[in-house]
Each structure stands twice: as structure tokens, then as C-alpha cells.
Amino acid sequence: MTRDDEEPVGLDALDRVTWALRRAELAVQTLKEQRLRPLGMAAAHYTLLMSVHSEPGLAGAELARRLDVTPQAVASLVARLEGRGQLERRAHPRHRHVQELHLTDAGREALRAADQVIADIERRITEDLGPEESAQLRTLLNRVGKTVRDA
Amino acid sequence: MTRDDEEPVGLDALDRVTWALRRAELAVQTLKEQRLRPLGMAAAHYTLLMSVHSEPGLAGAELARRLDVTPQAVASLVARLEGRGQLERRAHPRHRHVQELHLTDAGREALRAADQVIADIERRITEDLGPEESAQLRTLLNRVGKTVRDA
């Protein structure tokens, strides 16, 4: 490296990949939140319900790991959703201290309504990109995730 | 659309583009935070310093719009960075109520150190992807952002 990199600071920061990534994610998240609000649901609630739906019966701590959030954050969401009757905590058959998480019928219905909204956003994106480039974007994003996690 | 989409809920949610987007952004953000911590700086601080560096002299509210955060969040960050002597607020020449934001020398130095860390992460990603696909990823992400913002 004989090049003279002694710039005061990178001036090319605006067109970095991670910058574009942040902007895109922020925009998507904002739109989701906005569309979900009329249904009385936050994006975090939807994410949690969807996770429980796809893998019923796992514990809060385990769920927290999958979503990359703290166990307390999950507990907070679970408490709220349980209060609404959309989620239910059952005692684990073997480990008494552990609680399995399951969706109630009301929870399934709420998730169904929310997922229509989310799926619509997803559809708008994939239609704009086209099927080929959507798949490519997914691949690239997964590769970035893997690279960064291994760092 | 004669297809029967009456699934109880999308079971394909795990390989949606927006899901991959969330995972990737989360991983990148986590790594940034982790690498920036030893320097006593949060990712939000870095972002703010970088923005002020690239466009000095703009007001807090204007800065908030560029970063897609609330003015209060900016004010909070500015207060902290000003307390550290990395940022300075000057009275606008015409509008007395408005305050221009400028970096101090200490701020420039802190930004330089932080940017080495961030640029290293960026480099790791772009090297892993290759220049061609990095550019493509950037393009796709920008398109997603634009599509979603127009929705």
C-alpha cells in the first residue's frame, strides 16, 4: 500500500454499500410500521407472531436469539400480545421453568391480517425489481449477512 | 388471479427480500456498534459526524430529515457531541434562531479514527462480494429504497 490514503476522512461515504443498506432498510421498516398502524400492530409484534407461527413451542430466550434481540425485549412483546389474547404461554412439559409460546386463534387471525399488508409491500418490491433481480438481491444480502457475522 | 391464495398466512416469509434486508442490516449495524465501542463512540454519533462533515453548516432539523430521524434525536446527539467538544453550534447569520452545525478539530480527529473502522468493515464486504456485485447490490438497494419511498 504505497498509496496516500491520508484523507481527513472518507469522502465517498455516501455511496457505500452499508449506507445504501441502511437507507433501504429504514425505508422499508418505516413503510411497514405505517401500514401496520391502522391494524393496531407494530412491526415488532408482527415479527414476533410470525416467528412463533413458523416455529411454535419454543421458549422466549430461544426466540430472542433467532430475532437477534434481547430476551427482555421478547418478554415485553410477549406480555403485551398475551394481554391481547393473541399469544399464550404454556408450561414446558419437562422444564417447569420454561414456557412454550403458542399462537391463539385470535393471534392467527391478527397475523393473517397483518401478513396481507406485509406481503403486499413485498410484492410491490419484487414486481418492481423483477423475479430475477429479486432473487439476486436476496442472495447478495444473505452473503453480506454471513460475511459480517463471521467477521 | 385465479390462484387460491387463501393460506392462513404466508409460510414463505423466511425467504422474503425484506427479511433478508433486515437480517443483513442488523448484522452490519451490530458489527459497527461493536467495533466503534472501543473508541467510545456509538454508530449514531459516527453517522451524525459524517453527515456534518459532508455538509457543514446546516441546521439540526434539516439534518434530521436527511438521516430520517426525529429532530429531537439529532438534538440529543448534538448536545452530547458538543459536550465532548467534537461539534460546535454557531448562530446563523440571518436567522438568529437557527444554529449551524460545524465540526471542531477534535471532532474531525474522532471522525477520522471512527471512519477507519467503518471503512474497514465496508472493505471486507466489498472484497468478499467483488467490485461488480458490490455495485449491483448498491444499485438494487437504492432501487428498493426509491420504490418503497414512493409507495
Next chain:
DNA sequence: TCATCAGTATCAAACGTTTGACAGCAAGCT
């Protein structure tokens, strides 16, 4: 058997952000 260890859940406190409301300043208009 008993002791240690890993994993889960819960509590309390600190932190950062959002929301809502307020006051000040400049430009535009009647």
C-alpha cells in the same frame, strides 16, 4: 448423593428515542 454448571425467566434501573406541545423568528400576504 451432592455439587457445580448451563439455561430460563424476572425484576429494577439507566438509556435513548418518540410523541406532543410550546415559544421564537423570518418571509409572505391582505
Next chain:
DNA sequence: AGCTTGCTGTCAAACGTTTGATACTGATGA
């Protein structure tokens, strides 16, 4: 001039999350 409108910055309160600490359970190994 006087008035409205738009934008700015600040304050206070509510909310959600993280951090740190604690109690309990089941499994592991001496």
C-alpha cells in the same frame, strides 16, 4: 403596518429497549 404561515429549537412525558443482577430449574460429573 399587521397578520398569517412555515420552520426552528426546546421542554416534558411516555414508551421501548438494553444492561445488570437475581432466583429457579434441570443436567452433568465427581
